[in-house]
Amino acid sequence: MKTYVVGNWKMNFTVGEASVYLHKIQRKLPNYRDVAVIVAPPMIALQSLSLQVDRHKLKLAGQNGFYRDYGPYTGETSFSQLNGIVDYVIIGAGERRYTFGEDDKVIAKKVSAALRNKITPILCVGETESERAYGETADVLRDQVLSGLRDVSKEDVEKVIIVYEPVWAISSVESSKLASLDEVAEAVKFIKNVLNEAYSAKLEVPVLFGGSVSPSNAGAYLTVPGVNGILMGGSSLILSEFLDIIEIAKRVQR
Ligand code: PGA
Numbered sequence: 001m002k003t004y005v006v007g008n009w010k011m012n013f014t015v016g017e018a019s020v021y022l023h024k025i026q027r028k029l030p031n032y033r034d035v036a037v038i039v040a041p042p043m044i045a046l047q048s049l050s051l052q053v054d055r056h057k058l059k060l061a062g063q064n065g066f067y068r069d070y071g072p073y074t075g076e077t078s079f080s081q082l083n084g085i086v087d088y089v090i091i092g093a094g095e096r097r098y099t100f101g102e103d104d105k106v107i108a109k110k111v112s113a114a115l116r117n118k119i120t121p122i123l124c125v126g127e128t129e130s131e132r133a134y135g136e137t138a139d140v141l142r143d144q145v146l147s148g149l150r151d152v153s154k155e156d157v158e159k160v161i162i163v164y165e166p167v168w169a170i171s172s173v174e175s176s177k178l179a180s181l182d183e184v185a186e187a188v189k190f191i192k193n194v195l196n197e198a199y200s201a202k203l204e205v206p207v208l209f210g211g212s213v214s215p216s217n218a219g220a221y222l223t224v225p226g227v228n229g230i231l232m233g234g235s236s237l238i239l240s241e242f243l244d245i246i247e248i249a250k251r252v253q254r
Pocket of ligand 1: 008093094165169170171172210211212213231232233234235
């Protein structure tokens with residue numbers, strides 16, 4: 001399986017800045033076959049970046065999308081509109097769930113809409129700090145994985161990428177802490193078991209880790225058994241850090 005490195009730019013960069021930044025990444029990035037590099041720029045920059053991106057080196061992702069294909073949904077962008085522009089879409093990122101109140105039902109519809117429109121969903125799951133403190137991590141992860149994939153058939157499930165993204169470890173969260181390697185190993189193993197049990201198969205679904213990943217800890221997270229890549233926010237905005245992490249992913253590639 002490839003190692004995935006996903007950079008979520010969140011609400012950063014103007015269209016012009018995003019274009020310059022993509023240009024710099026592409027100039028410096030070698031063409032790695034076994035590391036899949038994906039960047040998720042702001043929605044407003046996607047169309048122009050889709051004309052600029054060198055898809056042999058990296059792919060574009062949306063940060064969100066709406067589950068209906070068209071209609072009176074002011075301010076939304078559908079997966080059918082994203083089709084042809086991006087190859088991936090991040091769904092259920094911590095901020096979508098906890099700042100914008102997206103629930104598992106909405107997230108499940110988005111996962112289905114992405115697949116229907118031939119876009120790979122990158123489904124984020126993760127517990128909050130208090131859920132972890134109350135010992136609810138396993139239940140939360142099981143619920144988020146199973147309800148997010150509620151309408152996904154066995155045939156399609158290996159087209160999905162999952163990210164274990166503990167909310168308390170995301171750098172935008174005020175009290176963010178680093179997840180320990182054991183915590184990541186346990187959660188990733190649990191997610192894979194939940195998937196295998198639900199679909200009664202030994203699935204090849206990539207599970208990534210996200211939460212304050214930086215060049216100083218990326219190597220350690222990437223060597224955690226079961227981790228197939230990383231998703232980062234903050235570090236993806238700094239060219240040298242983003243490239244360093246891709247290089248680390250290449251080195252530790254199994
Ligand atoms: P961060 O974001 O790398 O800035 O912590 C990660 C995430 O949103 O999952």
